[in-house]
Amino acid sequence: MVRLSVNLNKIATLRNARGGNIPDLLQVAIDVQKFGCQGITIHPRPDGRHITYKDVYDINSVITTEFNIEGNPSEKFMKLVMDIKPSQVTLVPDSDNAITSDSGWNTFLYQDFLTDKIRKLKNHGIRTSIFLDPNPELVSYAAKTGADSIELYTGYFSVGYSENKWNSINPYIETAKIIVKNKMFIHAGHDLNLDNIYFLIEKIPNISEVSIGHALICESIYMGLENTIQSYLKRIHKARIKKNDTIF
Template structure:
């Protein structure tokens, strides 16, 4: 079964809008695990507009499933991840002022840099994943970085799913098949939702994990957090 890791950035955004500690990021993380989530994802940014550095350190001893920290591997981020030692680090090439992640790595152009950063994490026993566009030709360069997994950037799929789901997923299937040839694990994330997740999960081979935040938290406003997590797990189930 594909694991569900819940990104809790939106919880931190809501908290920061008012100040104080409501809603509590740490409490929501523990509740999500209790509701069935198999991982907690956070994406701390340099401006700390949602997840703060304090959140990262506060969450580490509390997360009992899989702790996944996403971010651009700038020096401060790398140092923090090496100190916290999460189960997984996901490297994303987003600019400091990006509203949200908007592109995967050009692994060919950034090969030397990614090799260097990834080796630091792997030396500390931290599993690595790198954000990748659905481009089969980029997979061989991703493999050369030494990463354990790739995370398929699924905005294109989600945007085009309502119009032509078969065409929307085609390049993702091709990329996943190519990744299997190189022994890379496959994660996925960005704009996956209750509407489009099952089709994606059913058609992507070796899909180990999905990271979902914005849609899940938005849907929970109507359905409730515990119920929403359970529905997502059913979407991912293989019968």
């Protein structure tokens, strides 16, 4: 099974653009779970430009599936997630002023740092994931931190997909093989959409979770939120059961 986790950051961005409570973030959180997604992802940033820290507490009260909180493990962030105790925390090395996450951890340089953070999260019963570029050499260092999974940063794949989808997927295939050898789960996220999601999962069927926000919310403007989520679920299922030309 490949879980679809819907990132709600863009819903909060739209709400914050005018103030007030339109769209209602909590209602959207309730609805996307009702429409079939298997999880909700949020990424609160220090400036609160989309998901605020208050939103994290509010959303936690309506979670019926998996709750994944992403972020750079600052002291403030760690305090938040250890208080909330979500299903999963995904550690992302973005700066405070980053527009969006654009790279993964250098796990060679940050192995000790990540090991310390992950130990604290696990002491609170929280499953952990590390955001990583498609680089096989970094996987072994990630495994030594004690993380349960690696979320592959798929921005490079998504950019290269339209030009040469095979060139864009090959680094991810090689990295995925090493992740499996290290007995970790494979997640994927960033710039995935209805156009490229099938190919990614068809070629790397061991992916257990995808986190999709920006494209999904944009596509729902034309297709409707429920129909968009169902379209993702159908494509994920179809790709997952296809056996030809897969790596495992």
